[in-house]
Amino acid sequence: MKLLFAPLKGLTDAHFRSFYFKHFGGFDLAVAPFLLSSEDEALKAQREGTSLNVPLVPQLLGNSAEGLASFSRLLKDHGFSRFNLNLGCPAPVVIKKSKGAALLAEPDYLLSLLEDLCERSALPFSVKTRLGYNNIDELRPQLKKWRTLPIEELILHGRSARQVYKGEVHREEMIRCAQEWGKPIIYNGDVTTLKGYEEIVEEMGKLISGVMIGRGIFYNPFIAEEIRKGSSLPNEEKRERFIEFHRDIAGEMGTRPKSFARLKGLWSYFTHFARIPAEELAKLKRLDDPALFSKETEKWVIKTYPSRRTISSGRATSSRRSAPNSLGISRE
Numbered sequence: 136m137k138l139l140f141a142p143l144k145g146l147t148d149a150h151f152r153s154f155y156f157k158h159f160g161g162f163d164l165a166v167a168p169f170l171l172s173s174e175d176e177a178l179k180a181q182r183e184g185t186s187l188n189v190p191l192v193p194q195l196l197g198n199s200a201e202g203l204a205s206f207s208r209l210l211k212d213h214g215f216s217r218f219n220l221n222l223g224c225p226a227p228v229v230i231k232k233s234k235g236a237a238l239l240a241e242p243d244y245l246l247s248l249l250e251d252l253c254e255r256s257a258l259p260f261s262v263k264t265r266l267g268y269n270n271i272d273e274l275r276p277q278l279k280k281w282r283t284l285p286i287e288e289l290i291l292h293g294r295s296a297r298q299v300y301k302g303e304v305h306r307e308e309m310i311r312c313a314q315e316w317g318k319p320i321i322y323n324g325d326v327t328t329l330k331g332y333e334e335i336v337e338e339m340g341k342l343i344s345g346v347m348i349g350r351g352i353f354y355n356p357f358i359a360e361e362i363r364k365g366s367s368l369p370n371e372e373k374r375e376r377f378i379e380f381h382r383d384i385a386g387e388m389g390t391r392p393k394s395f396a397r398l399k400g401l402w403s404y405f406t407h408f409a410r411i412p413a414e415e416l417a418k419l420k421r422l423d424d425p426a427l428f429s430k431e432t433e434k435w436v437i438k439t440y441p442s443r444r445t446i447s448s449g450r451a452t453s454s455r456r457s458a459p460n461s462l463g464i465s466r467e
């Protein structure tokens with residue numbers, strides 16, 4: 136089963152990925168958040184892609200086959216061998232421009248766009264989409280026609296665009312879509328634990344060839360490694376490795392006000408990993424000293440993943456008493 140690292144605009148950008156893949160493993164492939172059509176971005180993505188230890192697939196967002204095909208030529212010139220087409224973004228600013236998931240509400244136009252793009256694109260492409268725009272039964276009838284096109288792969292998020300990222304992931308409809316597609320799809324939606332992953336694999340069986348993980352990367356940065364291993368990593372390892380990663384990334388992001396704000400943005404998601412209550416996170420986000428912010432967030436990681444050892448100045452050392460875990464139990 137393939138494991139794909141999801142694109143999350145504003146979160147899993149080139150900077151984040153370079154730190155993430157230095158410290159964590161388990162993924163087979165990363166899809167980058169959507170690019171806007173400029174040569175500069177294509178170049179940047181390419182340079183960074185070659186330095187990662189996982190293949191990087193760029194993602195395009197657009198509503199004209201001509202524009203997308205011309206960008207595909209640019210990507211090819213910069214050494215990419217494929218791209219992903221975003222047909223699932225529900226952000227109002229994207230929908231307003233009739234891009235992303237908005238295209239699902241215009242099946243005839245979308246089909247002609249895909250047909251045209253398949254003919255003109257300089258590179259093969261996969262599609263990342265949702266079950267529909269308004270309702271979850273809108274994609275399935277369209278797949279009947281899409282499946283005759285040379286689309287490399289279908290990555291499917293199990294919600295409508297109206298649901299954004301909330302509410303039920305409609306697995307039954309995903310199963311029906313995969314059956315309609317006639318080839319295994321890539322599952323996407325709410326996989327944040329090893330158990331959750333195992334349930335999906337059990338339920339979807341041969342209908343899927345991979346799972347794409349988004350927010351789960353932040354809820355548990357070790358998720359792909361744990362899936363590969365088939366069991367959780369020890370608390371001690373998690374806390375030490377996360378703190379090393381965090382010192383690395385925060386050390387750099389804390390140096391400029393804009394990047395410090397972005398680090399706080401990452402913590403809106405890492406808060407699930409460190410199990411920080413909402414009111415405590417709000418207090419942390421009011422801190423304006425990056426060093427103090429890092430120290431305080433790390434305290435939560437230490438509390439949540441107790442062990443005999445603590446990290447001091449980036450090196451693991453022994454301590455006499457660990458912080459209490461979430462049940463208030465200290466281990467001697």
Ligand SMILES: Cc1cc2nc3c(=O)[nH]c(=O)nc-3n(C[C@H](O)[C@H](O)[C@H](O)COP(=O)(O)O)c2cc1C
Binds near residue numbers: 263349
């Ligand atoms: C903040 C944020 C930014 C996102 N940016 C993109 C994007 O650039 N391209 C894309 O295809 N999906 C994007 N997504 C959707 C994710 O790739 C993924 O489909 C979604 O989070 C559901 O998967 P998950 O439940 O594993 O998180 C974004 C999601 C979030 C929350």
